[in-house]
Amino acid sequence: MAATLKDVAARAGVHPSTVSRVLRKQENLKILDTTRKRIFDAVEELNYQPDFTARALRMKKSFTIGLIVPDIGNPFFSRIARTIEQLGFEKDYTVIVCNTDEHQAKENKYVNHLLSRGIDGLIMVPAQDSDESVNKVLEHKVPLVLIDRLFEDINTNAVISNNVESAYNAVKHLVDLGHKKVAFLRGRNNIYTMTKRFEGYQKAVDEFGLVKSDSLIVGNGFSFDDGHNATTKLLNCPEPPTALLLTGNLITVGAISAILEKGLKIPEDISVVAFADSIFSPYLVKPLTTISHPLYEIGSKAFNLLLENIESDEETLPPTQIMINTQFDIRETTGKAKAA
Amino acid sequence: MAATLKDVAARAGVHPSTVSRVLRKQENLKILDTTRKRIFDAVEELNYQPDFTARALRMKKSFTIGLIVPDIGNPFFSRIARTIEQLGFEKDYTVIVCNTDEHQAKENKYVNHLLSRGIDGLIMVPAQDSDESVNKVLEHKVPLVLIDRLFEDINTNAVISNNVESAYNAVKHLVDLGHKKVAFLRGRNNIYTMTKRFEGYQKAVDEFGLVKSDSLIVGNGFSFDDGHNATTKLLNCPEPPTALLLTGNLITVGAISAILEKGLKIPEDISVVAFADSIFSPYLVKPLTTISHPLYEIGSKAFNLLLENIESDEETLPPTQIMINTQFDIRETTGKAKAA
DNA sequence: ACGATTGGCACAATCGATTGTTTACACAGT
DNA sequence: ACTGTGTAAACAATCGATTGTGCCAATCGT
Structure with a gap:
């Protein structure tokens, strides 16, 4: 249906290769101006568009x-x-x-x-x-x-x-506010970001003498439900953490929903810091304290x-x-x- | 670098076309099982992957x-x-x-x-x-x-x-709450969704005898800034509307930010209904009343x-x-x- | 036993462009 | 007149697959 190089060439009365060269406007290419014009006219009239697939095949690009x-x-x-x-x-x-x-x-x-x-x-x-x-x-x-x-x-x-540093600073901020028991909600395990953020969390926990317990490390996914479930689990503990470090956008929404469902108040009952990049962050139930990415x-x-x-x-x-x-x-x- | 059909054919000792047919597993294709096996082995050994570009060119698909x-x-x-x-x-x-x-x-x-x-x-x-x-x-x-x-x-x-109906219902809801002056924040003008939603808005305005004024129809873009600016403009009026119908996700965040900046309370000072699909909607400053899409x-x-x-x-x-x-x-x- | 069928595969054209190599011709130099 | 040079464009191979057709040998029918 669509016009090809050959069609253009035929109409301009030249060889396809000539059309190709003219259109690719190679440097110091010697072509008569009259020929060039015939080609451009033909391109115009046939509304020629080069075929990308053919180009890609030939040029390997x-x-x-x-x-x-x-x-x-x-x-x-x-x-x-x-x-x-x-x-x-x-x-x-x-x-x-x-x-x-x-x-x-x-x-x-x-x-x-x-x-x-x-x-x-x-x-x-x-x-x-x-x-x-x-x-x-x-x-x-x-x-x-x-x-x-x-x-x-x-x-x-x-x-x-800079995940390590970012997580460390977030926990330090919580420590400054008097928190001793901070949970870490990870997304999937063994992901670079998670490993690094955990490293920063761990470093702060050690350095500031926070409560150290495997039960504070929860979650295994980045979805809303993952965040919701992990948080619910945490909140159902006999002595739940007083602060949460959340590691993703959707996890964060899930965590917030779980907290609200429990009838708890943020930050009075529980503090929340999140790795989050949503444009909504500042306008949530409470404007969210975030670690965000440029x-x-x-x-x-x-x-x-x-x-x-x-x-x-x-x-x-x-x-x-x-x-x-x-x-x-x-x-x-x-x-x-x-x-x- | 990567193996081609020809390479596979050479290794299997057959013609490329045969390889192609075998791999495309055509129905009732007659090929000896031994040949078939040689081909599959060759494919395996050379780790052959067909070239999509070439396929696309030839098959026009x-x-x-x-x-x-x-x-x-x-x-x-x-x-x-x-x-x-x-x-x-x-x-x-x-x-x-x-x-x-x-x-x-x-x-x-x-x-x-x-x-x-x-x-x-x-x-x-x-x-x-x-x-x-x-x-x-x-x-x-x-x-x-x-x-x-x-x-x-x-x-x-x-x-x-169903834009008309959706907008109409949203305004009706506001009317039921006693609102008389409802603003319409549109995204870009002359977009189908906007025309339709405006139609629903207009219908409700007429039907329920709400304040009708061009100054209540504002906005011309779908971004945060568009929402922010249009809302600010509305709120600076001598007699601002008591409710807003917002027509997009980002517009909504912008509008909320403008309202909060003005020191106004939602919904005490001003009500907000939004066409919004963010997963954050229920967890905003106030859980957002929304018209959302499946x-x-x-x-x-x-x-x-x-x-x-x-x-x-x-x-x-x-x-x-x-x-x-x-x-x-x-x-x-x-x-x-x-x-x- | 001989032409007809059919199974199994090879041959070659093709998709639409790009590009190295030739060709045809004009003109200059000697 | 003959070689040499350069210009303008044609020729033809190629990228990697798909597919209509052709060919050879084995099998079948009678």
Whole structure:
């Protein structure tokens, strides 16, 4: 249906290759102005649009990048995705978005899929049950940038946050308010961010002599329900914690709902600090004390790093790891610890 | 680098076409079991993955669908995107996500881009400054499903909500609480959803004899700032409205922030009803009274409708329009009107 | 036993572009 | 007149798969 190079060539009375060269406007290309005009006219008249698929096949360059995240429905990822898409648009790259739901199997399948589609680069937040897919991308020498999570024993490009410090500071803030028993609601276990945040939490617990107990470490997922259930479990303890460190957007909403259901008040009965990036944070039941991420910065750093790798002449550049600092906003969900 | 059909064929000692046929497991294909085995072994050994680009070129089928939305960072769209991506995954379609920022120019550019990429179908929320791009898609006979917005004079597939009724009911609820002066905060003007919601608002205003004034119709954008500015403007009036009908997620946060900045209380000083789909809605300063959308249903209906069109043998199926009912949740941001 | 069928696979064209190599011709230099 | 040089464009291979057709040998029918 659509016009092809051949059609344009026929109409302009030249060979397809000539049309191609003229349209790709190569430097010091010698073409008669009259020919050039005939070609442009033909392109115009036939409303010719080059076929990307054919181009990609021939040039081994698809102008496509993959973005693999756990859940594009989560504000954290959707806002990063937005940035990447935006910058991609400016550079003529389109973005294929993939959700893993934190399932390694989906991630593996997607990686294979994307590789066989010939993507020019990949930005991903790995599920981290295995490093299989990351290694596969590396083997194929497809430029890769990890976001938020890292395999510490694999040297890759990455944009990550200062998790240890952020968690430590959050707990310190609670300590300053007199809290002794702080729970840590983790998302999935063995994820880089969780390990690091736990490290910061643990460090503060040790340093400030807080109550140390495995029962204070709960949760195993990033969803609303995960947050709700873990919190409910905590609150049903005989001696529940007086403060919660939450580690995700959806976990946070779940935790808040559980607290309210119990009829407890924030922060009078229980304080809450959250790793959260929702635009709603400041307008919750109580304005939420948060550790938030500069999402635009994360997205743009990741994209630019990827682009650099894609456009580099080297087959592989030495990996770069970029550390991004979180922001700590003390609002109203953290207050003095109740006297025991 | 990666193995091709030819490599596999060479290793198995057969012709590439044979490999292709075996792998595509055509029905009643006559191939010796020994040959078949040699081929599968070769595929295994070479770790062969077919090249999607080449396939797409030859078969004129890319197993790719486009998704064009105003802003993937907005929870409304990101959660719909998630559903579409999920269902696509099950059917082996990947999704290219595009943000228009409500710019018609970006939309047009994307549509051209996606068409020249040979997408199999397109789901879009049009910017609606012009119907140019929609018509272009239609001309190319690429299956199309519109979400949320509709061109009433173009017959296309679409999944939309009962906007008129939803807005009418929301205003009626306010009327029942004694409100006489209700403001309408629209997003962009001349968008289908806005026109329809305004129609419902207007109908209620007329029917219940509410204050009718152009000064009560404000706003021209879907962002936080748009909501904030429009609300601030309203509140600075000598006689501000006692209730607000908000028409978007981000507008809502903006409006709330403006109200709080003014030192006003919700709902004592001013009531708020919002078209909002954030998971945070129930946990805001006051649990938000909302008109929300069944986002999974919208996404899945749209995807399935698209798939039906893609897989149909007919070149074009008669367009289907699916109406989805919103959900009205009365929470605590709406209360009795202040006595005047 | 001989032509007809059919099973099993190879051949070659094709999708739509890109790109290295040739060709055809004009003109300049000797 | 003949070689050399450069210009303008054509030719043809190629990317990696799919698919209509052709071919050879074994089997079948009579």
